[in-house]
Amino acid sequence: FVRKYGLLIGxxxxxxxxxxxxxxxxxxxxxxxxxxxxxxxxxLCEMMADIMSDPVQFxxxxxxxxxxxxxxxxxxxxxxxxxxxPVRVEDLIPxxxxxxxxxxxxxxxx
Numbered sequence: 001f002v003r004k005y006g007l008l009i010g011x012x013x014x015x016x017x018x019x020x021x022x023x024x025x026x027x028x029x030x031x032x033x034x035x036x037x038x039x040x041x042x043x044l045c046e047m048m049a050d051i052m053s054d055p056v057q058f059x060x061x062x063x064x065x066x067x068x069x070x071x072x073x074x075x076x077x078x079x080x081x082x083x084x085x086p087v088r089v090e091d092l093i094p095x096x097x098x099x100x101x102x103x104x105x106x107x108x109x110x
Contacts, residue, residue, distance in 0.1 A: 046065050056094055058070065075089075
């Protein structure tokens with residue numbers, strides 16, 4: 001895209017290409033580390049597939065996601081993205097036992 005439309009030329013283009021390659025290498029390393037970690041499925045956010053730090057449950061759909069993800073979804077639409085029903089941040093159900101389990105797991109894996 002950058003090359004096609006001539007947005008960068010010469011040294012700037014070479015630096016940008018090197019930056020993109022470095023970024024792609026880091027992403028590949030992180031994905032490999034994530035795959036090797038053998039994280040239990042119920043510790044992963046159902047929306048983002050990342051390990052959760054503060055799991056909550058949507059009251060209607062019963063889907064479990066990380067609080068930050070849920071709040072972003074609610075603030076954008078005021079709806080449960082799975083059940084398409086009205087929901088407020090205050091309606092989210094905190095899962096404190098699961099949160100403690102995840103935090104113990106993360107400390108053991110360090």
